[in-house]
Amino acid sequence: MYDKRTLHLKVQELCDCYATTDPLKEMSKLAQEPATEEGALKWIALAVLHGINGNARKITLTRTGDGRVKVTAKYRKSGLPSPGGEIGQKVFDAVKGITHLEEEKGKMPVALGIRDSSIEVVVKTEKGEEGDELSITFPA
Template sequence: MKDKRNLHQKVQELCDCFATTDPLSEMVKVSQEPDKEEAALKWVALAVLHGVTAGAEKIKIFRHADGSVAVRAKYREAPLRSPGAEIGGKVLDILKNVVGLEGEKRKSPLALGIRDSSLELKVSYEKKDSTETVSIKFPG
């Protein structure tokens, strides 16, 4: 039976678990995770940790009509490693679910506790033509 705890709680726990690791090298391993939902949760936690440690202003995840997923960080013009179509699609769905980006509500805060600190991110969702974009904006 699958663990159906709150997705927000799981992301928070994974942030705490990976807080002392190198998020980018851990992101490489995510595609090998057999449980794709768990992989997507790990990727969200690692993206948050990377954004915090690397001083990112914003991370955007794009899902195109063909199912492909791309990721960009605003602090530089180089894409982050995509988690792939299957995990990347779940990343978008999990982020939308965790912060409740449904219907007309397109922006919402996401509060996370990481070790002995707290962090409030701003998560937004946009669908333009056939591309969905979820943005994670870091405090700055």
């Protein structure tokens, strides 16, 4: 049977599923999991939950030319657990599937329902100095 749920809906469901967990702990486990679309969607959900819980302004995922992936948060200049190269690539693909941003540079608001509330984040993709960048900006 064909799964008619969209990537956007799956991210919202994962946000609901992991809302009571420690997002950083769950994110750190992802690099050891198989590289699947589900893993990428899980990383997106956990990044959003961490951003909400940690009062982050922006979380940026950077993919270098050699396939390495680095994650930083703007509320403090420190690294977050990387999803790894393979899942990182799938995160970029999943976000493009949700936002339909196919150009090298684009920006779009994305509303996410989480439990009995919702949040609107801004997703931005661009080519940066280190490689491809994907940013999730949280409301002030």
